[in-house]
Amino acid sequence: xxxxxxxxxxxxxxxxxxxxxxxxxxxxxxxxxxxxxxxxxxxxxxxxxxxxxxxxxxxxxxxxxxxxxxxxxxxxxxxxxxxxxxxxxxxxxxxxxxxxxxxxxxxxxxxxxxxxxxxxxxxxxxxxxxxxxxxxxxxxxxxxxxxxxxxxxxxxxxxxxxxxxxxxxxxxxxxxxxxxxxxxxxxxxxxxxxxxxxxxxxxxxxxxxxxxxxxxxxxxxxxxxxxxxxxxxxxxxxxxxxxxxxxxxxxxxxxxxxxxxxxxxxxxxxxxxxxxxxxxxxxxxxxxxxxxxxxxxxxxxxxxxxxxxxxxxxxxxxxxxxxxxxxxxxxxxxxxxxxxxxxxxxxxxxxxxxxxxxxxxxxxxxxxxxxxxxxxxxxxxxxxxxxxxxxxxxxxxxxxxxxxxxxxxxxxxxxxxxxxxxxxxxxxxxxxxxxxxxxxxxxxxxxxxxxxxxxxxxxxxxxxxxxxxxxxxxxxxxxxxxxxxxxxxxxxxxxxxxxxxxxxxxxxxxxxxxxxxxxx
Numbered sequence: 001x002x003x004x005x006x007x008x009x010x011x012x013x014x015x016x017x018x019x020x021x022x023x024x025x026x027x028x029x030x031x032x033x034x035x036x037x038x039x040x041x042x043x044x045x046x047x048x049x050x051x052x053x054x055x056x057x058x059x060x061x062x063x064x065x066x067x068x069x070x071x072x073x074x075x076x077x078x079x080x081x082x083x084x085x086x087x088x089x090x091x092x093x094x095x096x097x098x099x100x101x102x103x104x105x106x107x108x109x110x111x112x113x114x115x116x117x118x119x120x121x122x123x124x125x126x127x128x129x130x131x132x133x134x135x136x137x138x139x140x141x142x143x144x145x146x147x148x149x150x151x152x153x154x155x156x157x158x159x160x161x162x163x164x165x166x167x168x169x170x171x172x173x174x175x176x177x178x179x180x181x182x183x184x185x186x187x188x189x190x191x192x193x194x195x196x197x198x199x200x201x202x203x204x205x206x207x208x209x210x211x212x213x214x215x216x217x218x219x220x221x222x223x224x225x226x227x228x229x230x231x232x233x234x235x236x237x238x239x240x241x242x243x244x245x246x247x248x249x250x251x252x253x254x255x256x257x258x259x260x261x262x263x264x265x266x267x268x269x270x271x272x273x274x275x276x277x278x279x280x281x282x283x284x285x286x287x288x289x290x291x292x293x294x295x296x297x298x299x300x301x302x303x304x305x306x307x308x309x310x311x312x313x314x315x316x317x318x319x320x321x322x323x324x325x326x327x328x329x330x331x332x333x334x335x336x337x338x339x340x341x342x343x344x345x346x347x348x349x350x351x352x353x354x355x356x357x358x359x360x361x362x363x364x365x366x367x368x369x370x371x372x373x374x375x376x377x378x379x380x381x382x383x384x385x386x387x388x389x390x391x392x393x394x395x396x397x398x399x400x401x402x403x404x405x406x407x408x409x410x411x412x413x414x415x416x417x418x419x420x421x422x423x424x425x426x427x428x429x430x431x432x433x434x435x436x437x438x439x440x441x442x443x444x445x446x447x448x449x450x451x452x453x454x455x456x457x458x459x460x461x462x463x464x465x466x467x468x469x470x471x472x473x474x475x476x477x478x479x480x481x482x483x484x485x486x487x488x489x490x491x492x493x494x495x496x497x498x499x500x501x502x503x504x505x506x507x508x509x510x511x512x513x514x515x516x517x518x519x520x
Contacts, residue, residue, distance in 0.1 A: 032491060034477035055091045108157070197249050211232050260286055291337070397439045410425055428472075
C-alpha cells in the first residue's frame with residue numbers, strides 16, 4: 001500500500017485500494033464475479049429508496065430497462081426511468097467515457113448521493129449495471145419482492161474491461177430438444193455473468209428442431225425420441241432479440257457435413273447411395289453425400305434462412321467427427337473427387353468446407369468450425385474452435401486463423417466434475433505459451449460446451465454449468481495474473497448466495513450428478 005493510501009486511511013477521508021495481482025478481499029464487495037480489473041473502495045454507501053430514479057440516454061435505454069426490471073421485482077420500489085439529472089439517481093451514460101475502455105469496458109462510481117455507470121458503448125454500460133447489482137444484497141436477484149432489506153451498495157470506484165472479446169457458452173439442442181424456457185434461462189444466467197456469445201448448437205444426431213421453409217420433413221423426422229418439438233422461425237427471432245438486449249450474440253451451429261442423420265432420414269436423396277444407415281445413434285453420424293449437388297442446394301437454402309434469422313457475423317458449421325470413409329465407397333463422391341482432381345477424402349472434406357465457406361462469405365458472414373476443418377487446408381477467413389485440446393488452435397493461429405479455445409480438458413461442462421473439477425477450470429489459460437505475441441492475437445477468447453446427450457434436463461444442465469461457468473468467466477474477463485484459488489473460492493462462496501436466490505441448481509464444488517464421461 002503506498003503512502004497516499006496510508007495517509008487517506010489515517011485521515012479517514014477515503015480508503016483507496018487497487019486490486020492487484022495477488023488478489024484482495026474487500027468489505028461489501030468480496031463476492032464480485034468476475035473480478036474487476038481495478039477497484040477503489042471508499043467510505044459510505046448508496047441506498048436505493050422510494051425516491052431513487054434511473055436516468056438514461058437513448059443509447060443506454062436497454063440497460064436502464066434491464067436494471068429497472070431486475071430491481072422492481074426484488075425491491076418493490078417504483079424506480080422511475082427517464083432522462084434528466086439530480087441526486088439519488090442511478091445514471092447510465094456514454095458521455096465523457098474513456099475511449100481506452102473499448103466496446104465493453106466501463107466505469108462505475110458509487111457515491112452516497114448517487115451512482116454513475118459510464119462507458120464508451122452500450123455493452124459496457126450493461127456490464128457496469130451487472131457489477132452494480134452484485135454490490136447490492138444478494139436478494140436483489142430475487143424475482144419476488146423481499147421485505148426487510150436495506151438496498152445499499154458500498155461506495156466504490158471501478159474501472160473494468162474484459163481481457164477477451166469472445167466469452168462463450170454453448171447449449172446443445174441437437175442431441176436433445178430443450179424447451180424455449182430453458183434457452184431463455186440459459187441466456188439470463190449468461191448475462192448476469194458477463195458472457196457475450198451464446199453458441200446455439202441447434203442440429204445434431206438427435207433431431208433437427210429448426211424450421212426451414214421448403215423442407216417440412218425436417219421437423220417431422222426424429223431419430224432419438226418421439227414428441228420432439230421444434231423452434232419456429234418467429235420463436236428464433238424472439239430469442240435473438242432477447243439475447244441482443246443483454247448484449248449477447250447468438251452464434252448458430254448447423255452441423256455439417258457429419259452428424260446429419262436427421263436430415264437424411266427426412267430427405268434420403270442427401271445420403272450417399274447404397275450405403276447402410278445403421279441402427280444405433282453412433283452409426284448415424286452420417287455425413288452428407290458431398291459429391292451430390294442436391295446437398296449443396298439444400299445446405300445453401302438452409303444457410304440462407306439461418307443468415308436471415310441470426311444477425312451474427314459468424315456462422316458455425318460444425319465439421320467434426322465426419323465418417324469420411326463412406327465417401328470412398330460412394331460413386332457420386334468418387335466422381336466428384338475425380339472431376340475436382342482431389343487425391344483423397346481429406347481433400348474432399350476441404351473442398352466441401354471451402355465451398356460452404358465461400359457461400360457464407362458471399363452473405364457477408366464468416367465461417368467457424370471445430371478444429372477438424374483444418375484437415376486438408378482451410379479458407380483464409382475461416383475461424384477455428386479448438387476442442388481436441390489446444391493443438392488445433394495453436395496450428396490455426398500459426399496459420400493466421402482466428403481461434404476460440406474450447407478444449408475438452410477444461411471447457412466441456414457436460415463431463416462429470418471428477419473429470420473436470422472447478423479448480424481445473426480455473427487454471428485454464430486460453431493463450432498457449434507456445435504462441436508468439438503476434439500469433440496470440442488470433443486467440444479471440446474461450447467457450448464452454450454443454451452437450452445434452454447425457455444431461456437432458458434443465459436441472460442437470462445447470463448443475464453441470466454452474467459454478468464452473470463462474471470460474472471460466474473469471475479467467476476470460478479478468479486481466480492475466482497469478483491465479484489465487486483460495487481468493488476465488490471466497491468470492492464464489494458469496495456469489496453462490498445469488499445463485500441460490502436465482503434458484504440455480506448448481507452443483508457442490510467437487511461433485512455433480514453425472515457418473516460418466518460422455519462422448520462428444
